Amino acid sequence: xxxxxxxLNAAILKAVADCGYTTPTPVQEQSIPLAMAGHDLIATAQTxxxxxxxxxxxxxQRLATPSAVPGKGPRILVLTPTRELAGQVMEAARTYGxxxxxxxxTLLGGMPYREQLRLLSAPVDIIVATPGRLLDHLERGSVRLxxxxxxxxxxxxxxxxxxxxxxxxxxxxxxxxxxxxxxFTATMDATVSRMAERMLRNPQRxxxxxxxxxxxxxxxxxxxxxxxxxxxxxxxxxxxxxxxTRAIIFSATKRDADELARxxxxxxxxxxxxHGDMNQIARNKTxxxxxxxxxxxxxxxxxxxxxxxxxxxxHVINFxxxxxxxxxxxxxxxxxxxxxxxxxxxxxxxxxxxxxxxIERFIGKRLPEQxxxxxxxxxxxxxxxxxxxxxxxxxxxxxxxxGGKSNASQGQGKPWDNSGKSASARPRRTPGYQPVVEYxxxxxxxxxx
Numbered sequence: 001x002x003x004x005x006x007x008l009n010a011a012i013l014k015a016v017a018d019c020g021y022t023t024p025t026p027v028q029e030q031s032i033p034l035a036m037a038g039h040d041l042i043a044t045a046q047t048x049x050x051x052x053x054x055x056x057x058x059x060x061q062r063l064a065t066p067s068a069v070p071g072k073g074p075r076i077l078v079l080t081p082t083r084e085l086a087g088q089v090m091e092a093a094r095t096y097g098x099x100x101x102x103x104x105x106t107l108l109g110g111m112p113y114r115e116q117l118r119l120l121s122a123p124v125d126i127i128v129a130t131p132g133r134l135l136d137h138l139e140r141g142s143v144r145l146x147x148x149x150x151x152x153x154x155x156x157x158x159x160x161x162x163x164x165x166x167x168x169x170x171x172x173x174x175x176x177x178x179x180x181x182x183x184f185t186a187t188m189d190a191t192v193s194r195m196a197e198r199m200l201r202n203p204q205r206x207x208x209x210x211x212x213x214x215x216x217x218x219x220x221x222x223x224x225x226x227x228x229x230x231x232x233x234x235x236x237x238x239x240x241x242x243x244x245t246r247a248i249i250f251s252a253t254k255r256d257a258d259e260l261a262r263x264x265x266x267x268x269x270x271x272x273x274x275h276g277d278m279n280q281i282a283r284n285k286t287x288x289x290x291x292x293x294x295x296x297x298x299x300x301x302x303x304x305x306x307x308x309x310x311x312x313x314x315h316v317i318n319f320x321x322x323x324x325x326x327x328x329x330x331x332x333x334x335x336x337x338x339x340x341x342x343x344x345x346x347x348x349x350x351x352x353x354x355x356x357x358x359i360e361r362f363i364g365k366r367l368p369e370q371x372x373x374x375x376x377x378x379x380x381x382x383x384x385x386x387x388x389x390x391x392x393x394x395x396x397x398x399x400x401x402x403g404g405k406s407n408a409s410q411g412q413g414k415p416w417d418n419s420g421k422s423a424s425a426r427p428r429r430t431p432g433y434q435p436v437v438e439y440x441x442x443x444x445x446x447x448x449x
């Protein structure tokens with residue numbers, strides 16, 4: 001199937017063609033006709049499958065017909081969990097709708113109110129918003145949803161994980177009952193299903209297989225880090241390896257990406273940052289420099305790396321673990337491409353163990369821990385027994401290792417310290433206390449990250 005067969009407006013088709021797209025992705029092929037027919041929709045698809053266009057194109061198609069309801073409020077409302085994702089949606093709406101220039105804007109937390117109030121002072125076609133800031137405007141009376149025709153919940157599972165459930169309920173309660181609602185989510189658990197039952201009417205379903213396993217050609221490793229300083233020591237050691245020809249280093253925030261790139265550059269490495277605060281021209285130049293070999297180490301945030309296609313990536317390093325498990329698979333998939341092998345290395349600190357457990361449950365295995373000589377962690381990593389799906393009968397002992405032996409009995413050192421004390425010599429704990437990380441020395445290093 002081609003985009004021409006989907007029945008989209010000619011101006012939209014031209015914009016799609018100008019971007020070089022001729023064939024819709026599976027989620028676009030299945031979702032767009034249902035959306036254009038006016039159905040409520042639940043689409044389960046992994047990030048990176050083209051889902052943004054799957055709802056932006058039908059939304060623009062709806063705008064080709066003038067609104068019959070007077071007022072200033074939006075005709076299309078897209079809720080997203082983060083500012084970065086909101087930026088992606090806005091970029092897509094402006095790109096595909098450039099021929100008829102819909103009036104659109106964002107309502108995002110942490111951004112000035114003045115520009116947002118100016119946006120809302122006149123009729124608007126599309127608003128992309130984070131739930132908290134939109135609810136704030138609704139309660140102030142600076143925006144109304146009387147004209148709303150289409151409500152889109154982008155990355156609904158993330159919004160729930162981030163605690164936006166109550167905000168979303170209040171927003172939906174203020175929307176017209178005859179609106180069309182579409183929900184896009186990477187996972188469909190009981191919580192997401194219950195929300196869908198409350199917010200959607202007889203929805204059509206598009207379910208695409210969610211990839212939960214990673215490329216077999218990618219070797220995955222884990223390093224326990226006691227602090228931010230320890231992470232940086234591990235990183236400096238790893239990037240000095242000549243076998244690392246080209247790497248993407250993932251950071252949690254834009255500020256950290258900039259700082260880390262500067263430090264690597266000061267240490268003599270060809271490094272640069274890539275994140276959502278950079279304009280598209282700057283991002284394209286950075287990617288092109290890496291493709292031509294001018295950048296060896298790219299420090300990126302998740303959003304900036306969406307769709308990033310650079311060949312020859314030998315390593316992916318998760319300086320910060322992703323908050324969402326599917327992002328781990330997306331990140332490490334930047335290496336081991338086109339039949340080549342690759343190495344994915346993740347750092348985990350005490351505050352990130354819950355993210356690690358989600359990742360291991362998602363991919364169905366535990367990441368093997370490794371130590372670097374001279375840079376061992378002071379911490380012994382403690383993962384819950386349910387941290388990964390293990391083969392039947394494999395079990396896990398009280399030290400969180402497969403099988404029935406402790407680290408000490410396997411010759412890997414005692415779980416508390418190296419002074420000859422046994423596990424029974426450890427300080428007594430409050431009944432029911434299950435430490436995530438215990439330290440070999442009596443004083444835990446400060447958690448600076």
